[in-house]
Amino acid sequence: MKHGNQELIVGLDIGTSKVACIVAQTRGGGREAEIIGVGQHPSRGLKKGVVVDIESTVQAITRAVQEAELMAGVQIHGAVVGIAGGHIRGYNSHGIVAIKNKEVSSEDVGRVMDAARAIVIPQDQNVIHILPQEFMIDSQEGVREPIGMSGVRLEARVHIVTGAVSAAQNIAKCVERCGLQVQDLVLEQLASADAVLTQDEKELGVCLVDIGGGTTDIAIFRDGAIRHTAVIPIAGDQVTNDIALGLRTPPVEAEQIKKLYGCALGDLIEQDDEIPVPSVGTRPPRTISRRILGDIIEPRIKELFELIQAELRRTGYEDMVAAGVVITGGSSKLEGMAELAEEILHLPVRVGEPMHIGGMEQVVRNPIHATGVGLVMYGLHNQVVTQAEPLRLPTAAANMDTSFGGIFKKMRSWVQTSFG
Numbered sequence: 001m002k003h004g005n006q007e008l009i010v011g012l013d014i015g016t017s018k019v020a021c022i023v024a025q026t027r028g029g030g031r032e033a034e035i036i037g038v039g040q041h042p043s044r045g046l047k048k049g050v051v052v053d054i055e056s057t058v059q060a061i062t063r064a065v066q067e068a069e070l071m072a073g074v075q076i077h078g079a080v081v082g083i084a085g086g087h088i089r090g091y092n093s094h095g096i097v098a099i100k101n102k103e104v105s106s107e108d109v110g111r112v113m114d115a116a117r118a119i120v121i122p123q124d125q126n127v128i129h130i131l132p133q134e135f136m137i138d139s140q141e142g143v144r145e146p147i148g149m150s151g152v153r154l155e156a157r158v159h160i161v162t163g164a165v166s167a168a169q170n171i172a173k174c175v176e177r178c179g180l181q182v183q184d185l186v187l188e189q190l191a192s193a194d195a196v197l198t199q200d201e202k203e204l205g206v207c208l209v210d211i212g213g214g215t216t217d218i219a220i221f222r223d224g225a226i227r228h229t230a231v232i233p234i235a236g237d238q239v240t241n242d243i244a245l246g247l248r249t250p251p252v253e254a255e256q257i258k259k260l261y262g263c264a265l266g267d268l269i270e271q272d273d274e275i276p277v278p279s280v281g282t283r284p285p286r287t288i289s290r291r292i293l294g295d296i297i298e299p300r301i302k303e304l305f306e307l308i309q310a311e312l313r314r315t316g317y318e319d320m321v322a323a324g325v326v327i328t329g330g331s332s333k334l335e336g337m338a339e340l341a342e343e344i345l346h347l348p349v350r351v352g353e354p355m356h357i358g359g360m361e362q363v364v365r366n367p368i369h370a371t372g373v374g375l376v377m378y379g380l381h382n383q384v385v386t387q388a389e390p391l392r393l394p395t396a397a398a399n400m401d402t403s404f405g406g407i408f409k410k411m412r413s414w415v416q417t418s419f420g
């Protein structure tokens with residue numbers, strides 16, 4: 001099979017609405033990757049980005065992985081897995097060390113990163129990422145590549161992301177029950193940012209907003225580095241819920257109506273536009289004005305963007321995101337989202353689709369896959385690869401001897417990639 005002796009990178013996005021598994025094969029000596037398989041399955045075991053039902057999460061992961069394996073014709077043993085939810089915290093911190101031998105070595109960089117991570121975090125939290133923002137050598141600020149530079153004092157500014165130990169353990173448990181190894185845990189909005197933002201946007205200043213089903217995840221970049229991360233517990237599920245209540249229709253129908261006819265900005269809807277609405281129970285379907293649907297959706301999305309604006313103001317980044325806002329995730333597909341966001345935030349807004357990666361564009365060029373593709377890109381930049389093996393059918397029983405103990409140790413910092 002053509003995948004022999006090839007290296008694989010697998011991204012596993014365990015979302016509140018769906019689990020997506022994206023398989024890529026490295027090319028060009030490991031510098032590029034091409035997507036060769038995508039699997040997706042509805043997810044019911046998460047609430048607001050956090051696993052609450054292990055059994056159904058395991059089932060959804062198994063299905064998504066099997067589908068991806070079949071499409072790619074390869075066996076999957078491990079994946080780069082996303083983590084999100086309200087338990088995630090972001091802190092800015094810094095560390096200072098003396099430079100040994102008057103020239104910065106990789107060991108000095110390691111020591112200064114260790115010094116920067118020495119902050120007090122709650123007992124039930126664990127560090128997920130230490131993301132370098134910039135280095136300072138003596139009084140020289142804004143150094144991105146310190147190794148080899150001369151000086152006596154090295155200082156690092158970093159963004160530290162922590163998450164609840166139990167939330168990470170539950171994700172690991174689910175993935176390992178499917179016979180897969182967690183090769184790395186990555187904050188979901190960082191993965192999405194990797195997939196949809198341009199380097200120019202990250203330099204100028206940009207706010208990435210991943211609006212999924214359960215949560216809206218934010219990441220702010222400036223001068224090429226991450227500055228702030230946050231989670232807002234409002235996303236597509238609330239909109240569906242509002243529609244179900246407002247139109248008195250079952251949630252499944254409400255979801256369909258939202259996707260087919262939903263619009264975030266009432267002004268975009270024609271006055272005489274009408275839509276069919278199935279009723280609950282035995283009552284016959286009705287026809288209503290699409291404007292009524294708009295009136296239900298708009299306040300919720302407005303609330304969401306007002307919370308994002310409050311976060312930008314609170315943290316002082318409102319005037320520092322010159323490239324504006326990039327929205328992604330499934331809910332960014334709702335008609336009128338970018339328009340309403342611009343109206344509220346007074347910033348340029350675009351919808352971000354995964355780019356910078358080849359293969360199966362027609363499937364993955366979709367905001368829904370921003371996180372999954374981003375996880376693959378993270379794997380590519382950090383060389384989290386496995387050897388490709390042809391698929392053996394039926395899939396071998398999941399019985400790998402993996403344990404959670406090592407995964408936090410395995411987490412790499414983004415030292416190598418953040419300025420790449």
Ligand SMILES: Nc1ncnc2c1ncn2[C@@H]1O[C@H](COP(=O)(O)OP(=O)(O)OP(=O)(O)O)[C@@H](O)[C@H]1O
Pocket residue numbers: 014015016017018019048049084211212213214215216235236237240255258259260262329330331332333334335367368
């Ligand atoms: N065409 C569409 N129009 C409107 N909403 C859509 C559309 N397609 C998907 N959605 C919504 O996007 C949401 C799912 O997005 P996504 O797949 O990014 O979420 P997730 O990653 O599973 O969840 P989370 O990241 O919050 O854990 C659902 O609420 C769904 O209704």
Ligand SMILES: [Mg+2]
Pocket residue numbers: 015016188212213329371
């Ligand atoms: Mg998501």
